Amino acid sequence: MNRYTILIYTENFIGILNRITIIFTRRGINIDALTASESRLDGIHKITIECTVTEAQIIHLVQQIEKITDVIKAYYFKDSEVVYQEIALYKLPIDSLDASLEKVIRQYNAHIIAAEKEFVVIEFTGHKEDTQALLETLKPYSLLEFSRSGRVAIAKPRFSVSEYLNHQTL
Amino acid sequence: MIRGADIVVKSLIAESVQHIFGYPGGAIMPVYDALYDYHDQIKHILTRHEQGAIHAAQGYARVSGKVGVALATSGPGATNLITGLADAMIDSTPLVCITGQVAAHLLGSDAFQETDVVGISMPVTKWNIQVRRAEDIAPAIAKGFHIARSGRPGPVLIDITKNAQVEAGIFNYVPCLSIRSYRPFFPVDPKAIVQAAALIDQAERPYVLFGQGVIIGKAELELKAFLDKTGIPAASTLLGSGALSEDHPAYVGKLGMHGNYAPNLLTNQCDVLIAVGMRFDDRVTGDLSRYAKQAKVIHLELDPAEINKNVKCEVPVLGDCRESLSLLIDAVQENSHQEWLGKFRELELLEQESVINHDLSPTKTGLTMGEVIRYINQYKADDAVLVTDVGQHQMIAWRYFNYKKSKTQVTSGGLGTMGFALPAALGAQMADYSKQVICVVGDGGIQMTIQELGTIMQTKAPVKVVLLNNNFLGMVRQWQQMFFDRRYSFTELDNPDFIKLADAYGIKAVKVEEREDLSEAIADMLLHNGPYFLEVVVEKEDNVFPMIATGCSVEEVRLS
Numbered sequence: 001m002n003r004y005t006i007l008i009y010t011e012n013f014i015g016i017l018n019r020i021t022i023i024f025t026r027r028g029i030n031i032d033a034l035t036a037s038e039s040r041l042d043g044i045h046k047i048t049i050e051c052t053v054t055e056a057q058i059i060h061l062v063q064q065i066e067k068i069t070d071v072i073k074a075y076y077f078k079d080s081e082v083v084y085q086e087i088a089l090y091k092l093p094i095d096s097l098d099a100s101l102e103k104v105i106r107q108y109n110a111h112i113i114a115a116e117k118e119f120v121v122i123e124f125t126g127h128k129e130d131t132q133a134l135l136e137t138l139k140p141y142s143l144l145e146f147s148r149s150g151r152v153a154i155a156k157p158r159f160s161v162s163e164y165l166n167h168q169t170l
Numbered sequence: 171m172i173r174g175a176d177i178v179v180k181s182l183i184a185e186s187v188q189h190i191f192g193y194p195g196g197a198i199m200p201v202y203d204a205l206y207d208y209h210d211q212i213k214h215i216l217t218r219h220e221q222g223a224i225h226a227a228q229g230y231a232r233v234s235g236k237v238g239v240a241l242a243t244s245g246p247g248a249t250n251l252i253t254g255l256a257d258a259m260i261d262s263t264p265l266v267c268i269t270g271q272v273a274a275h276l277l278g279s280d281a282f283q284e285t286d287v288v289g290i291s292m293p294v295t296k297w298n299i300q301v302r303r304a305e306d307i308a309p310a311i312a313k314g315f316h317i318a319r320s321g322r323p324g325p326v327l328i329d330i331t332k333n334a335q336v337e338a339g340i341f342n343y344v345p346c347l348s349i350r351s352y353r354p355f356f357p358v359d360p361k362a363i364v365q366a367a368a369l370i371d372q373a374e375r376p377y378v379l380f381g382q383g384v385i386i387g388k389a390e391l392e393l394k395a396f397l398d399k400t401g402i403p404a405a406s407t408l409l410g411s412g413a414l415s416e417d418h419p420a421y422v423g424k425l426g427m428h429g430n431y432a433p434n435l436l437t438n439q440c441d442v443l444i445a446v447g448m449r450f451d452d453r454v455t456g457d458l459s460r461y462a463k464q465a466k467v468i469h470l471e472l473d474p475a476e477i478n479k480n481v482k483c484e485v486p487v488l489g490d491c492r493e494s495l496s497l498l499i500d501a502v503q504e505n506s507h508q509e510w511l512g513k514f515r516e517l518e519l520l521e522q523e524s525v526i527n528h529d530l531s532p533t534k535t536g537l538t539m540g541e542v543i544r545y546i547n548q549y550k551a552d553d554a555v556l557v558t559d560v561g562q563h564q565m566i567a568w569r570y571f572n573y574k575k576s577k578t579q580v581t582s583g584g585l586g587t588m589g590f591a592l593p594a595a596l597g598a599q600m601a602d603y604s605k606q607v608i609c610v611v612g613d614g615g616i617q618m619t620i621q622e623l624g625t626i627m628q629t630k631a632p633v634k635v636v637l638l639n640n641n642f643l644g645m646v647r648q649w650q651q652m653f654f655d656r657r658y659s660f661t662e663l664d665n666p667d668f669i670k671l672a673d674a675y676g677i678k679a680v681k682v683e684e685r686e687d688l689s690e691a692i693a694d695m696l697l698h699n700g701p702y703f704l705e706v707v708v709e710k711e712d713n714v715f716p717m718i719a720t721g722c723s724v725e726e727v728r729l730s
Contacts, residue, residue: 010351011350011351013299014300015288015289015292015298018289018292019292022292022293026293059478060475060479063474063475063477063479064475066474066475067473067474067475069296069297069317069349069351069352070297070351070352071351072350072351165350
């Protein structure tokens with residue numbers, strides 16, 4: 001089993017995410033994380049899925065995803081083939097903000113992005129191992145809430161969806 | 171500006187739709203109202219259940235090669251289509267199903283007969299969409315037809331809210347020719363052809379397996395020419411039957427769990443396996459880890475997701491098999507494989523002695539399903555269409571029916587849908603009234619959709635229904651006998667008087683219980699002008715052989 005990142009470019013149609021996720025459901029494969037957003041191309045969505053599967057499974061999954069009518073292109077990458085980040089937010093009570101917490105924030109190069117009467121929100125970006133490490137460190141500071149995104153990823157190998165679209169006979 | 175409902179019907183006419191199978195209801199009533207005005211251009215067939223409508227559309231599509239169209243209302247009408255959608259999806263049958271939906275402002279409110287049919291049908295459609303505005307109807311239908319029939323065909327569902335049917339919109343039908351996110355075809359790679367041809371020319375024991383892809387790709391002539399030139403033995407899958415006339419000298423029989431002995435056994439002795447338009451279904455391969463491991467595999471396939479899915483191949487030839495076969499015909503050398511072909515013929519004799527003789531010319535008292543098919547072969551037209559249901563009768567009819575023409579086989583292959591045959595036969599007949607359509611069905615399956623006798627009555631479709639009655643769910647019973655110690659758990663049926671039933675529907679009905687009456691009864695049936703119901707009482711506990719039991723390898727195919 002390997003951790004893979006699947007990058008999927010789709011038309012922005014209602015239900016497309018469902019069509020993609022049922023491919024995993026049917027095969028009993030868990031999605032570790034999922035991010036969906038508009039891509040840099042007008043009207044085209046980019047979906048990033050992280051999952052832990054065998055090589056045979058990932059090839060099969062991507063073939064099935066690409067078979068969906070409204071999917072333009074799907075690619076899969078090993079962790080070593082993508083540059084990726086995840087963002088995490090940590091909410092802490094305002095009175096936990098002392099010198100030692102400030103030190104932690106500096107060490108991690110994290111940021112306080114909101115400070116309210118009752119709480120502060122710290123933002124930190126990195127790989128899951130990094131955001132997880134900060135989570136463990138902050139737990140003794142009466143952590144109130146934690147939220148982590150799925151990964152956003154850029155592939156190292158060169159490919160271009162817009163070039164691909166240009167080659168399609170429209 | 172015209173009404174959305176009129177846009178629906180005019181769009182169907184623009185797609186040259188001549189027949190629709192359907193069932194009305196609240197949320198689709200505006201479309202039915204519109205159909206009333208166009209009945210001279212488009213023929214609507216009222217089935218007795220929405221499942222009947224979609225299976226009829228499937229039978230229609232398989233025989234005509236055109237897109238089958240089914241119409242249903244929202245809620246239960248739409249959910250009753252699901253089995254047919256799943257069946258069409260796995261058997262690659264082009265369908266466009268139009269369902270009514272509650273008005274857009276009621277969506278998500280649990281309104282009367284509201285169901286999320288787009289959500290429910292997602293895993294069993296090639297594409298689906300909900301349309302909530304009249305102006306979006308024509309583009310959705312245009313896109314739906316393009317997707318349903320292009321590439322690897324499949325079912326499409328278009329859900330139209332009631333407000334979109336009654337509101338007005340501009341009608342301007344623009345056929346859909348391409349979609350940027352959708353690649354139905356891939357050009358054949360000439361390098362793959364060179365590699366495949368080299369493998370084929372060097373092979374000592376090459377073997378062709380052909381499937382429904384040959385029929386869908388209209389590559390029957392190319393397949394024949396390829397086999398004429400190379401002399402390679404060729405076997406058919408269940409849905410591939412008819413793609414090559416069984417009289418062809420290279421034809422060696424059928425593949426799969428209940429296919430022929432030699433074609434299964436020798437799969438593990440060939441050196442090059444050439445798969446054409448087939449997907450290595452588990453019923454064909456048996457245990458994959460012991461399937462054709464000695465062979466180099468060439469896979470001619472349209473759907474990239476099928477390449478290496480079940481069987482790893484040395485040379486994938488992605489693309490339309492009509493194109494790849496014609497390129498291959500020019501690239502390969504003329505050849506013959508008489509010795510290798512002889513091995514098939516040798517083993518065929520073994521099957522003849524231990525299975526076929528018993529099935530076709532039994533000496534014991536009870537009638538066999540096989541002898542019924544033997545007489546059908548004797549009297550049928552060359553292009554007669556065989557429609558079957560699922561179970562023992564399906565396997566026996568497939569094994570013994572003499573396929574001579576393409577598109578003469580209509581059955582539920584991948585999904586194995588009992589109840590498929592009767593409505594599918596009706597649809598097949600609608601595609602061509604002049605053809606003999608012979609519906610062979612069991613006493614279990616016919617009762618799943620028996621209400622469609624009413625549709626046959628109303629349409630007077632001259633379908634010949636041959637009920638092979640053993641008062642058992644025969645295939646399940648066979649498995650219980652073989653693998654569950656003869657514990658016949660809920661497989662015996664107390665059946666109604668089928669003759670009285672058919673009679674009640676005004677369909678000419680005859681029952682045969684004695685061997686001496688069989689030949690004449692079948693001859694009479696096929697000569698009859700109009701629908702006909704022939705019940706043949708067959709041996710209660712007969713088994714279908716050869717058989718590759720679940721989990722076994724193709725070389726473990728057994729004759730008894």
